[in-house]
Each structure stands twice: as C-alpha cells, then as structure tokens.
Amino acid sequence: MKFKLITVRHGQTLGNAASVLQGHDDSPLTPLGIASSAKTGNALREIQFNQVYCSDLGRARETLQCMGMYKGCKLDKRLRERHWGPWQGRNWKEYQRASADTGGKSLAGVETDDAMTARWEKFLSELVDTLYTSSLPDPAILLVTHGGMVRVIGRYLTALSPNHIDVDQMSFPNNCISEFDVIVGEGGIVTGCEVVRLLDAEHLKRPFMRPKE
Secondary structure, three states, X not given: OEEEEEEXXXXXXXXXXXXXXXXXXXXXXXXXXXXXXXXXXXHOOOOOOOEEEEOOOHHHHXXXXXXXXXXXXXXXXXHOOOOOHHHOOOEHHHHHHHHOOOOOOOOOOOOOHHHHHHHHHHHHHHHHHHHHOXXXXXXXXXXXXXXXXXHHHHHHHHXXXXXXXXXXHOOOOOOOEEEEEEEEOHXXXXXXXXXXXXXXXXXXXXXXXXXXX
C-alpha cells in the first residue's frame, strides 16, 4: 500500500520574529503568520485528507485553525518541537555561541535528535498500523508541527527515497509544505518513500484566493 503524508510547519510567531527558542513554550502567531497559514490551507484545499494530526502546542493549533482544517483533527504531543531545556525562552544566537564547541551535540538538558526521532518513529508506527488494517485506498494524512520535527521527519523519510537529499543543509521556513508518498510493504513495514516536494514555500508568494463557498 501507499499513503500520502504532508507536513506543514506552523506559521510565524512572535517568538520566531524575535529569534527566541520556543520549544515547548509558546507564543501567538504574528499577522504575517496568520495570513501565511491561511494561504497554506488554501494551497492544500484540493486534497481530501483522511486524517489531520497536529502538535498540541498553541502555535500549531492556531496555524491549523487559520488553515481552516482544525475540525476533527487529532492533537498529539509527539509532534511537539524539540524541548530546549534551560535554553527555552532565550535567543537562538546565544545557544549557537554556547554550542559552537560541542561538535554538533546538544547541550545539557536539551532534547537530542535521537529522542525526537524516537518520538516520530513511535507516531509513525501507530499511524501505519492504523492505515494498514483499514480499507482506505491511497489515504492522505496531514501533520501540522514544528521546524525541529519537520527536520526529523524529512531526514527519516528522505533516507528511504531513491535520491539522497541532505535535509540538514536546507532551510525550514514557516508554513513550508513537504509531501511524501510513503510505501508500506508486507506486515505494515515502511519500505520506501517518494519525495513529491520538500520544504516548499512557493504558495506563500501567491496572492490569497478565498475559496468559493
């Protein structure tokens, strides 16, 4: 079987605009974040999603509401941003200076990439089990989450694709859309992935066209 998985990073927040590490803390969307989230929903309106999942943090939920897709969504803590520990609420450049000599390792108290990947793998396993035992033909799933988790998901799924893509060298703009066709083999095991688009923000350059009633 194959299913479509689309991820969306939340819209710009006041914390993003101030270069603050938000982690599991929160701040509301800016006017730009609200407008861009509406454009994102507009860009995806032709896709009939079988299920929508969203991080339970406020900025992801507000994004999904602005997208017009909040009704019926399932909130899941496993889709949260990285927990930045003692660095939450501090400036991103402060963290970069402090971590410059660690060889890429997380500072003490900061959630590691491995821990975030474990969260994602557990979520994916449960999702695939549900879809594999259903009779849905080519289902489509939407995830609204955060930059750190978008990176983890992108890294995980592009590793299963025929073409190597170094996700860590790419930027993750607010409201970016990634689209994957995930291939599931016998026994509900994910065996491959086709990358349809990755970290795409082209829809934000187009004027917003309100859907017809």
